[in-house]
Amino acid sequence: MTKMILIALCLATSCFFLNSCSNSNDEGGDTRVTPAKVFTIDTSIKYQTITGFGGANRMWTSENLSTSEVQNIFGTADTELGLTIFRERIPPVQADWTIMLPTLKAVQAKGIKILASPWSPPANLKSNNDLVGGHLLPENYEAYKNHLNDYISFMANNGVTIYAISIQNEPDIQVSYESCDWTATQMADYIKAYGSQINAKIVAPESFKFDQSYVNALFNDTEVINNLDIVGGHIYGSGLDFISKAEQNDKEIWMTEYLLNLNTGNAGAPAWSLYGEDIIWNETLTMLETIHKAMDFNWNAYIWWYIKRYYSFIGDGTQGTESGKILKRGYAFSHFSKYVRPGYVRVQVNNEDNVDLKVTAYESNTEIVIEILNTSSLNTDKVQFKVPSMSSAMAYQSTLEKNREPIALTTNTDNVQFSFVPKKSITTVIVKK
Template sequence: MKKVVKTIALFGILTAIGCKKPADEPAVNYLKVNVAPQTTFQTITGFGGANRMWGTASLKPAEAAKAFGTGDNELGLSIFRVRLSSNKNEWPIIVEAVKEANKRNVKVLASPWSPPPALKSNNSDVRGTLLPENYKAFKDYINEFLAFMTSNGAKIDVVSIQNEPDWKPTYESCDWTATDMINFLKAPGQIVGAKLAAPESLNFNQQMTNALLSDPEAARKFDIIAGHLYGGGIGRFPLAEQQKKEIWMTEYLLNLDTGNAGAPKWSTYSETAKWTETMKMLTSVHDAMTSNWNAYIWWYLQRYYSFIGDGEEGTTNGEVLRRGSAFSHFSKFVRPGFVRIDTQADGNYFLKITAYQNGPQTVLVVLNTASSTVKNVQFNGLTPKSATAYTTSETATLVKKELTVAAKAVTFDFPGNSVTTLIINN
């Protein structure tokens, strides 16, 4: 059992639950957080976003620089998701964008929405199933895609078997059960040249995921547990952790439901509504990290509701949006190879805190979900030489502040409804 340090004064408790001190005594919210680098969790693979999946509007070099760079007004994304098309004629569309990611050491995940129609039960790229007699042929098709990309100087690091195998839409798709996927993995043929991810289910279905992990032969055939967050799915995956599989969240989208027929346009919503949804997105990242997941990948990284504007709904094509800046509190500062470490705090009513370390640098990402400022939050347990804070809220974007180190501690006031990254150099 971990030692819990008493970290909040009685008055701080009373204040947090709405009680007030007498008028002659000033109100103070006081919280001590102990950072415990000796307690380690998962190694971070990265945070990313997706390319446009259909059509020819692939990520261009100028936008790729903003998406993958780590300088000012850049997002630091370290994973890029693309579509493995069921039509070979579409493969060249993504080559330039993948090469831009490769130049910056960004990992690339390719996901198929359907095998080629000729390999399926209904000869269509919508619904249907992959015929068992064509399991090897589909593996060969994936290998041909990987070889094509390599021959064009574009490296794919990870490939998936199927996007959302348990979702039955009326667009490009393919139906798979857990048994189907197990049989596919165990069938003759082998995917070579990239790591393999599965099952990429709609809501990170534990039953489907654990079925693959519970079959020893199938489990040996893939490297990464992957899934999406539509309708739920965040939680620990003990079997995956036991088998030392990486856990990747490979798609999630929040856009105030503007994609639905007849829905109000994005431009009609207030900045408060948009920021409230952005905080919901950030909370899902926090929850994924505290569930020991290694990677988090958002949906389209360039779209009016996303990280970089596309020229629609009042955005400027190529501009970094506030939602992108908010996501960069994780993606730009928590880099691949960082290890999540523990934090302990009593009375932590509003703050969601995760901490990460790489060598002498500790990075903390703090969400204040309260509407008011949480003041005098003191971080202990490290030996800081310097510290810097970056804060984003509805009205501020990556506001930088150099912090004072006193008595081996760093103190900061967290504005209401905000995300702050603290970079502490030890």
């Protein structure tokens, strides 16, 4: 018989146990208990295997991460964030490759997967002989393959393994900074000719909005398909959806860049430090919702933009942040990065009462992790989760007032239930088998 785990959460003066949450009729004094809304975790229905959750740093003028920052970001202790993927830029000029080494070596020592993305090939290989815009000349395709392999070899010789390498960051948008334009046909031709000769997993196309037509163009040729390992893309403006061609061809799907910063990067915008914590938290919930959707669309990895920035996971010393200190957004992201580990498999969640909560669940050999996101302005009362088996359970919660704080639980062999899920919150439940 399927076990049900009962988790009772109490906030402030709210009731903790269900039997103390009854409704009374003033005239007759009768007592009624409102039935809990039920979610059932069905581990027999499995979806994608999780590769990890990560972020980027050490771009252009951004500084190397310190030893303590690397520990806080990639460690898994109680106060740490548990990221498992690190994205970095491939400088087009070889003399700059050594600049990356301190951070990459520290990240490598933590066993983290490294994704390297080029913003531009060397200028002399391009149509305009410039690092901004232009396109890679077909006669220089082999030279660019050598450039990427030289980078991989340089890092390997310095103790750093490049797990995956992108062909081009955002090939489908014209910008005024380091960049290179690629049509989908050019990208497919390049991967067909040289993808098998590059000494790391190949990520493409890294479209700025995960353009499905661009992605689909890479799946029209068997040789391109065989040479492509990971379908990667960004979600600026759009792109959160099923990537059916990738799934049909058994390719991993990675979201490799996204940021939200209340548009403070735009000219004339108010400074980040002028916004209240409630406004920042609302935007953080938007970030969490994109993670939830990415997982629900069977994506394997989610990689944020800068790890160390005033709007990100640890402060950079600007906009009122303390350099190196973990920020609320970091704790929020870590509900996924710390608890949903590489190799976990997403499993089915049946929302039996059509409750307006966003829930995903993940299974390993030893536990089931449930992520519960409530983006509404209302608490959701009496929510119950059924799971196949349980020896113990624990939960952590972030709200406007809390940063991934442990929540007291009551469990028995029959069920687990929240007295309520707070408004604008994320809660992680870890069920030990």
